[in-house]
Amino acid sequence: MPLLSLLIWVPILGAVAMVVMAGERNPGLSKVLSLFIGLVTFALSLSLYSGFDSSTAAMQFTETADWLPSLGIQYALGVDGFSLPLIMLTSLINVIVIIAGWNVIKDRPSFYMAAFLVMTGLMNGVFAALDAILFYVFWEGMLIPMFLIIGIWGGPRRIYATIKFFLYTFLGSVFMLIALIYMGIQQGNFSILGMHNLPLSLEAQTYIFFAFLIAFAVKVPMFPVHTWLPDAHVEAPTGGSVVLAAIMLKMGTYGFIRFSLPITPDAAMEYSWFIIALSLIAVVYIGLVALAQKDMKKLIAYSSIAHMGFVTLGFFIIFALMSDNSTDAARMAMQGGLFQMISHGFISAAMFLCVGVLYDRVHSRNIYDYGGVVNTMPKFAAFFMLFAMANAGLPGTSGFVGEFWVILAAYQANFWYAVLAGTTLIVGAAYTLWMYKRVVFGDVINDNVAKLEDISGRETLFLTVLAVVTLIFGLWPQPLVEVMQASVEHLLQCGIQSKLPGITGVCH
C-alpha cells in the first residue's frame, strides 16, 4: 500500500470531497466528515509507525514515479527517522485542530476544515518528499492554505500579518529554489539523496548553504528574520497558530537536517559559529523580549522562537563535538534538537490552544484582561499549569528532555554556550510562570472572568491528549529516540563528512 501517497492525498482529496458533498450547506456533516478524514490520516500515520524499521537509516516506504522526466524530476517519497515523527505529529495536530475549531468557527466552517486538511496533506508531503522540486512544490503550496486561514479567520490586523507571512516565506524559498536548480543541473536530476553525495567545492557549498539558510531561517524562524512570526501568530485563528507553531516552524529545522547539513557539510562547519551565535541570541534575547509581552499569543510566539533556538543550537554544535571526537555528545546534541522539535510541537500547540480557550470566552488575548481564572475555571487552570511548566522545561515533561540534552552537549562543546543556553531555565520559567500567575492566580479581577465557564468536554478531550503525550515523552523518551537513532547515527558518521576533494570517507 503506498502509505505515504495516502498520507498526502487522503486529506487533500478528502477535503475536496467534503466540500463537494457537504460544504457550507451542511456545516454539521462537513465537520463530521473532516474529523473522519483527519482520523483516517492519523490512523495511516500510525500504521506507518508500526511498519517502520528503526534499525536502518535508509529511506523506507519509498515510492518513485516519473513526474517531469525531461528535467529529471520525480515523484519520489520516503521516510527515515527524521521525517517519520514529524509526519505523525502533523497528522495528530490536524485532528486536534479540527476538534478545536468545532464550535468556535462560525464563518464558513467547512472551508476552514478543508483548508486545514489540504495543508496537512501538503505538510506530510514536505516531510516525505525525496525529490527537491517535489519538496519545493509542497513547501510553497502549503503557504496558500495558511495565507487564507490567517487572512479569513484571523484578528483585526490579519491582512497585514498574512501578507507579511507569505512574502517573508516566499522570499526565503526562492533562494532555496535557485540552489536546488543549481544542484539539479549539476547532477542531472533532483534526487535529494543524490545531492547528499554530490561533490561540491567549498565556494559552491557556501553559496548553497546561505541560500538554504535564508529559506530555513525564515521558517524556523531565527533572529533577525523572525519578525513575521509574532504578527502571524497573534492574528491567526487558534488553529492557525497551532499549526504554525507545532509544524511549520519544524520545517525550517527539518530543512537543516535534510538539506543543509548533509549537502553542504563543509560550509555548515565553516559557518557553524554563525548559526550558533544566532541560536544563542534567539535563546537569550528573544527570551527577554518574551518577558515584556502583554499579549499572551505574542508571548508564546516569542517563546517558540527561543525554544527553536535550542534545535538549531543542537544541530550546529555537532561539528565542534565531532572534531573533538566526542561522538556521544554530538549524538546527544542531535537527539536533543530532534526531540525538542517534536516536544515543542506538543507544548506550543497546547499553549496556543489554552490561550484559544480563554480567547473564545473573553475575546481578548491581553494578559491584563485576566486574573483569577483559577476561581472560575479550575480544570482549565490545571491543564494550563501543566503546559506552562512544560514550556518552562520542568523535568518530567517532554519540554525538559530536549533542552537538557542540548545544554549538556553544549557544555562539552564550549562552556559559554552552555551558560548562555542555560539562561533559558531562568528566563523561560520567568516569562511563562509570570504570565500564568497574572492570568490564573489572584482574585477575580472583572466581570468577564467572573462569568467564565470551565472547559467543555471537547476542550478537555484535546487538552488531555496533548497532556498525555507531553507526559509520556517526558517520562519515557525512549520510543522516540529509538526511531531517530539510526538516522542520527548515519548523519553523524556519513552525512556531515567533508565533501572536499582529497578527503575520501567510507560513505561517499
Add this chain to the structure above:
Amino acid sequence: MFLSPDLTPLSAEIFMLVMACVVMIVDLYFADAEHRLTYWITQLSLVVAIFISVDQLSTETAVLFDGTYIVDYLAGILKIGIYVSAMIALLYARDYIAERKFLRGEYYMLALFAVLGMMVMVSAHNLLTIYLGLELLSLPLYAMVAMERNNGNAAEAAMKYFVMGAIASGFLLYGMSLLYGATQTLDIATLSQAVANVGDNQLMVNFALMFIVAGLAFKLGAVPFHMWLPDVYHGAPTAVTLFIGSAPKIAAFGMVIRLLVQGLEPLIEQWQTLLMIMAILSMAVGNIVAIAQLNLKRMLAYSTIAHVGYFLMGIISGTDAGYAASMYYILIYALMTLASFGMIVFLSRAGFESDNISDFKGLARRSPWYAAMTLFTMMSLAGVPPFIGFWPKLEVIMAAINGGFLNMAIFAVVMSLIGAFYYLRIIKVMYFEDAEETMKPIVVASDVRLLMIMNGLAMLGLGLVPGWLLQYCLTAFGV
C-alpha cells in the same frame, strides 16, 4: 512548363482563408440578432483547423514557394496553441460584445483573419513572409480594438495601438531592408549563413539587428518599448484585450524564433545582450509598476510586461532546451491570460466593467467557485507551485542557469517575489474583504461558466501533470 506545387501542407491556411470568407458571407445573408450561426461556424472552423494541424504534425517538414513558407512541427504546435486560445477568447467574448452592442459578424471574420495572420507568422521562412503575417495579424486587431465605436477609451486605445504598431512595423521593415542590403537575401535559411560572413558589412548588420530587435520588442511589449501596452490593454474592450493578450503572443514567439534563432543565430552574442537588457528591465518595471495599479486590466498589462521578461530568459539562454522552455512559457502564459482576463469579462455586465480591483471584493462569499478559480489563476501567474505557472518559470530559470546566466536567474526570482505581492492583493480583496451591497450575483451563460471553471481547473490540473505539454515543446526543438 508550369509546375503546380503540392499545396497539401498549406491545407490549414487555405481552409482558414476560405472559412474567413464564408463567415463573412454567411453573416451577410443568414445573421440573426445574436449572430449565432456566425459564431458557431467560426468555432467550428477553428476546431477543424485543429484537426488539420494535428494531422500535419506527423508529416515531414515541408518548405514551399521557393523557401518562403515552412510547415514544420514547431509551426504545427504553435498553430494549435493559437487556435485553442482564439476559441477560448471568442467564447468568452460572445456575450460581452453582445451586451455592449458591438456584436457584428465582422468581429468573427476579423478574428479569423487575425488567426490566419498568426499562422503565416509562425510558418514564415522569409523576411517578407514574416512581415506579411505580422501585418495580416495587426490590421484586424486594430479594427477589433476600435469596434466599440462609441467608447472613447477604445477609440483612443485603437489609435495608440495603430500608431505604435505602425512604428514597430517600420522598425522591423527598416531592419529587414538593411539586412537585405548587407546579405542580398531575404530567405531565412540563406540568411543564417550570409550573416556569418558579411565582411565589411558587419556594422550594417549590427545596425539592422538593432532595428529588428526593437521591432520585436515593440510587438512583445518588452521594456523600453512597452508604453503602448497598458493603455491598449486598459482601453480596449476586455473581450478584445483577452484576444490580443493570448494568441498573438504565441505568434510573436514564432516570429522571434524564425528571425533571431533560425535567421540570425550567428549574431547570438549581440542579440543575447540586447534581449538581456530588455528582459531585466521588463521584469523590474513590469513587476514594480504593477504594484501601483488600481485597475485590474492595467495591472495585468504590467504583469504581461513582467512575463515577457521571464519569457525572454529562455531565448537568451541560447540553447534548444531554452527555446523550448520559452515556448512552454508562452503557451502557458496564453492560457493564464485567458483565465485572468476571462474572469473580468465574466464578472462584467451590460453597462458595468468589472475591471477595478475593488470590483472583486468579497467574491469568495458571493461565488466561492469563481473566487477559487481566480485564486488558482493568480497563484499561477505568481509562479507558486503546484499551479501551472510555476513550471515554465522553473524551466526558463533552469535554462538561464544552464546557459551561464546565474545572476539573471537570481534577479528573476527576486522580481517574482515582488510580483507575488500584487497577485496576492487580488486574493486579499476576494477573500478577506466584504462585498458591497450593490454587488449582484454573477449571471452568465452555462457554457461560459463551464469554460471558466475548466480554465481555472487547468491551472491546477496542468500543474500536477506538467510533463506532456512540455514534451511537445521539447520535440519542436528536437531536444
